[in-house]
Amino acid sequence: MSVLNIFLQQLVNGLVLGSFYALVALGYTMIFGVVKLLNFAHGDIYMVGGFIGFLVLSVIAPIVGPGWTGVAVSMVVAMIAVGFLGVVIQRVAYQPMLNAPRLSILITALAVSLVLQNSVLTLTHGQYQPMGADLGFGDINLGMLFVSYNQMILVGTAAALMIGLELFVSRTQYGRAMRAISIDKDMCRLMGINVTAVIAVTFFIGSALATAAGTMAGAYYGSIWYFMGFLIGIKAFTAAVIGGIGSIPGAMLGGLILGLLESFGTQIPGIGSEWKDVFSFAVLILMLVLKPTGLLGKSEQERM
Amino acid sequence: MGTPLLELRGINLGFAGNTVLDNVDFTVGRGVIASLIGPNGAGKTSLFNCITGFYRPQSGSIKVDGHELMNLKPHKVTQAGIARTFQNVRLFQQMSVLENVMSGSHCHSKAGSIEAILGLPGQRREEAMIRAHAIECLEFVDIAEEVDRDATNLAYGHQRRVEIARALATRPKLLLLDEPAAGLNAGEKQGLLDLIGRIRDELDISVLLIEHDTGMVMKISEHINVLDHGIMIAEGAPKEIQANPKVIEAYLGQDDGENLL
Numbered sequence: 308m309s310v311l312n313i314f315l316q317q318l319v320n321g322l323v324l325g326s327f328y329a330l331v332a333l334g335y336t337m338i339f340g341v342v343k344l345l346n347f348a349h350g351d352i353y354m355v356g357g358f359i360g361f362l363v364l365s366v367i368a369p370i371v372g373p374g375w376t377g378v379a380v381s382m383v384v385a386m387i388a389v390g391f392l393g394v395v396i397q398r399v400a401y402q403p404m405l406n407a408p409r410l411s412i413l414i415t416a417l418a419v420s421l422v423l424q425n426s427v428l429t430l431t432h433g434q435y436q437p438m439g440a441d442l443g444f445g446d447i448n449l450g451m452l453f454v455s456y457n458q459m460i461l462v463g464t465a466a467a468l469m470i471g472l473e474l475f476v477s478r479t480q481y482g483r484a485m486r487a488i489s490i491d492k493d494m495c496r497l498m499g500i501n502v503t504a505v506i507a508v509t510f511f512i513g514s515a516l517a518t519a520a521g522t523m524a525g526a527y528y529g530s531i532w533y534f535m536g537f538l539i540g541i542k543a544f545t546a547a548v549i550g551g552i553g554s555i556p557g558a559m560l561g562g563l564i565l566g567l568l569e570s571f572g573t574q575i576p577g578i579g580s581e582w583k584d585v586f587s588f589a590v591l592i593l594m595l596v597l598k599p600t601g602l603l604g605k606s607e608q609e610r611m
Numbered sequence: 612m613g614t615p616l617l618e619l620r621g622i623n624l625g626f627a628g629n630t631v632l633d634n635v636d637f638t639v640g641r642g643v644i645a646s647l648i649g650p651n652g653a654g655k656t657s658l659f660n661c662i663t664g665f666y667r668p669q670s671g672s673i674k675v676d677g678h679e680l681m682n683l684k685p686h687k688v689t690q691a692g693i694a695r696t697f698q699n700v701r702l703f704q705q706m707s708v709l710e711n712v713m714s715g716s717h718c719h720s721k722a723g724s725i726e727a728i729l730g731l732p733g734q735r736r737e738e739a740m741i742r743a744h745a746i747e748c749l750e751f752v753d754i755a756e757e758v759d760r761d762a763t764n765l766a767y768g769h770q771r772r773v774e775i776a777r778a779l780a781t782r783p784k785l786l787l788l789d790e791p792a793a794g795l796n797a798g799e800k801q802g803l804l805d806l807i808g809r810i811r812d813e814l815d816i817s818v819l820l821i822e823h824d825t826g827m828v829m830k831i832s833e834h835i836n837v838l839d840h841g842i843m844i845a846e847g848a849p850k851e852i853q854a855n856p857k858v859i860e861a862y863l864g865q866d867d868g869e870n871l872l
Contacts, residue, residue, distance in 0.1 A: 478738060479734065479738060480713075480714075480716070480717050480720045480737075480738070480741065483706075483710055483713060483714050483717070484714060484717050486703070486705075486706060486710075487703045487706065487714045490703045490704060490705060490706070491701060491703060493665070493685075494701050494703070495686075495714070496664075496665075496684070496685035496686050496689070497663060497685060497686075497689055497694070497695060498686075498689065498714050498715050498717055498718065498777065498781060499686045499689030499690050499715075499717055499718025499719075499781050500686055500714065500717045500718065501686050501718075502686065
């Protein structure tokens with residue numbers, strides 16, 4: 308294969324990977340925006356999303372088939388279900404901690420992460436679970452480049468979800484309230500904004516987006532297991548930091564950059580794919596040292 | 612006349628044994644411009660915080676239009692018809708002027724989160740109405756030409772006007788202004804006086820202000836309440852307040868001797 312060939316192929320791979328990272332990173336960054344919490348359980352929401360998607364798919368596959376139709380329906384049902392789970396977690400675990408010191412709520416998030424992981428571990432006995440989707444292998448030959456339909460649908464779905472989110476955040480009262488809350492919560496209360504309700508909506512959307520990624524990843528890679536949320540959780544956190552934590556376009560950009568970086572990084576001679584995590588976390592460290600506010604983040608002004 | 616618009620009875624507020632407000636009775640009538648004055652630390656802003664639901668008084672009653680506000684969450688108080696501005700302007704800095712004012716309409720939007728997520732037609736119509744209302748509010752305060760700028764880039768006097776427009780967007784019955792003239796120059800102060808007058812006359816909204824500029828207070832207020840060390844020591848028309856010995860003593864007793872008269 309020519310260099311250009313490899314370049315284009317890795318570009319596509321990077322976009323797929325980046326879409327997953329971006330979808331999960333969005334939840335990280337939105338939740339950080341409204342409650343200033345690094346929700347370390349977010350990767351596990353992605354995992355639970357994958358499992359709920361699998362459950363729905365196993366019910367509906369005999370009716371609509373295990374192809375993309377089935378996966379799409381499962382994804383939507385799982386997004387709604389896990390969206391509500393996110394709201395419940397926020398109410399039960401985080402709401403009582405909102406006025407506690409920052410460290411307490413962070414530890415709570417780690418606890419939620421352990422609870423989710425171990426619940427699924429117990430239920431599945433730690434086995435890899437085949438997703439049961441059958442997506443086929445069709446692809447388009449663009450001369451030098453093979454792009455599978457699956458990759459196109461995946462990236463297209465992720466893009467559609469992100470555009471939808473962007474419209475929601477910029478064009479609706481709730482989206483505006485979400486941004487306003489991340490700036491000044493008390494002022495929002497005085498504007499008659501029900502802050503608790505907006506926080507719930509934020510957790511719903513964040514969890515639903517992670518679930519979309521979890522279900523699609525399960526269908527695309529073929530299997531799911533209880534620990535699959537751990538690494539992507541940290542990667543998505545990295546993506547959110549690269550883009551500027553709290554910034555929604557930043558999370559999308561950070562996710563794509565990270566995905567591309569990992570797929571191109573594996574092409575450097577003498578460095579195998581087992582090094583791709585090293586790239587990600589080296590970037591995280593560099594970012595935190597050189598530009599902690601991220602690419603699109605604004606420096607926070609301390610209020611007197 | 613009927614019931615007053617705002618009625619506070621027996622408000623007691625204390626923090627860790629320190630009394631901030633001591634059995635305060637306080638009323639604001641309909642269609643008036645009233646002022647709350649007093650030396651520094653008298654408890655004026657604390658009283659505002661009680662009215663808007665940020666502080667919970669230990670006892671007392673707060674009624675708007677006859678509806679009890681005690682123990683309501685701040686966003687419910689706003690929905691009941693009370694809006695306020697702050698001593699130091701608090702706009703949503705990274706949002707545009709228009710978005711700032713649109714956020715004030717949130718409490719009156721009927722579309723729920725589900726409609727918003729799905730972008731249903733009803734939600735879109737409402738969004739258009741909210742936008743139109745926000746522009747009306749900005750026109751009312753005379754800064755309609757700056758709608759798309761980031762709030763943080765406006766001149767200070769204009770930021771104040773945006774803050775007032777945002778408060779108006781909540782469709783209040785009573786507008787609380789906390790030192791609205793602070794940091795304004797003479798010309799801007801005159802503009803503010805005119806604006807407050809128009810808010811009462813054209814929008815039929817009562818206004819209650821805390822203000823240190825006593826000249827302005829005397830000029831604009833129809834009714835003045837004086838608070839000192841958490842106790843309401845006087846109330847009445849500007850002329851009566853100026854002649855009230857208790858008020859004079861409260862102000863003269865201060866080290867920095869604010870000049871009331």
